[in-house]
Amino acid sequence: MPSLLFFIFFIIVGTMAWGAILAAPWVPTLKAQRKLLVDNLDLLEAPSDSPINGGELSPTIYDLGCGSGSILFEFADHYPNAKCIGYDVALFPLFIGLIVKLRHPIKYKNVSLRFGNFFKQHFADADVVVAFLMQKAYPKFIATLKRELKPAALIAIEAWPLPDIEPIQMIKGEKLVPWYVYRGLR
Numbered sequence: 298m299p300s301l302l303f304f305i306f307f308i309i310v311g312t313m314a315w316g317a318i319l320a321a322p323w324v325p326t327l328k329a330q331r332k333l334l335v336d337n338l339d340l341l342e343a344p345s346d347s348p349i350n351g352g353e354l355s356p357t358i359y360d361l362g363c364g365s366g367s368i369l370f371e372f373a374d375h376y377p378n379a380k381c382i383g384y385d386v387a388l389f390p391l392f393i394g395l396i397v398k399l400r401h402p403i404k405y406k407n408v409s410l411r412f413g414n415f416f417k418q419h420f421a422d423a424d425v426v427v428a429f430l431m432q433k434a435y436p437k438f439i440a441t442l443k444r445e446l447k448p449a450a451l452i453a454i455e456a457w458p459l460p461d462i463e464p465i466q467m468i469k470g471e472k473l474v475p476w477y478v479y480r481g482l483r
């Protein structure tokens with residue numbers, strides 16, 4: 298039994314450390330900060346080929362390093378037709394997100410939380426990419442976005458701007474860190 302507990306602890310701590318080493322430790326975005334983005338990001342600015350289902354926009358939204366998926370759940374609350382996909386390598390926050398999804402299987406049927414290193418994933422179908430990462434990861438992150446994203450995709454970055462790239466929008470809220478919004482990166 299103690300060895301099982303040690304194994305579980307090792308997996309939890311180990312995968313969280315892995316995320317921290319790759320791009321950022323798990324620091325969940327505050328509710329007010331999530332709402333600031335979802336309320337102010339103009340999804341009509343998303344690529345013109347975003348499908349419109351039943352009169353509603355249905356963009357594909359990725360959170361790269363999604364933690365417990367709270368940003369995606371916020372988007373899903375506002376845009377029930379959006380397809381929301383998150384990748385994370387840390388199992389503990391993913392597990393929390395899975396519980397939220399299981400508690401609301403209908404409301405969050407369009408939210409998919411996946412275990413995986415986002416540097417190795419494909420997201421060419423993204424209309425919107427959201428990320429909250431440490432600046433040390435930006436060079437590799439930018440290269441990954443340039444490789445994958447369609448030119449019209451929107452990118453929303455929390456807290457620290459991408460270097461040498463002009464944002465198309467800055468979303469600010471009182472006592473909150475800014476969101477920097479970019480279009481494509483080519």
Ligand SMILES: C[S@@+](CC[C@H](N)C(=O)[O-])C[C@H]1O[C@@H](n2cnc3c(N)ncnc32)[C@H](O)[C@@H]1O
Pocket residue numbers: 313315316317319320321322323324325326360361362363364365366367368384385386387390413414415416428429430
């Ligand atoms: C600052 S947290 C942000 C969590 C979530 N996006 C939010 O705002 O609440 C960064 C997350 O990125 C994850 N992460 C870091 N590098 C990653 C990588 N290469 N692939 C997948 N997840 C990664 C970490 O495990 C951590 O959960």
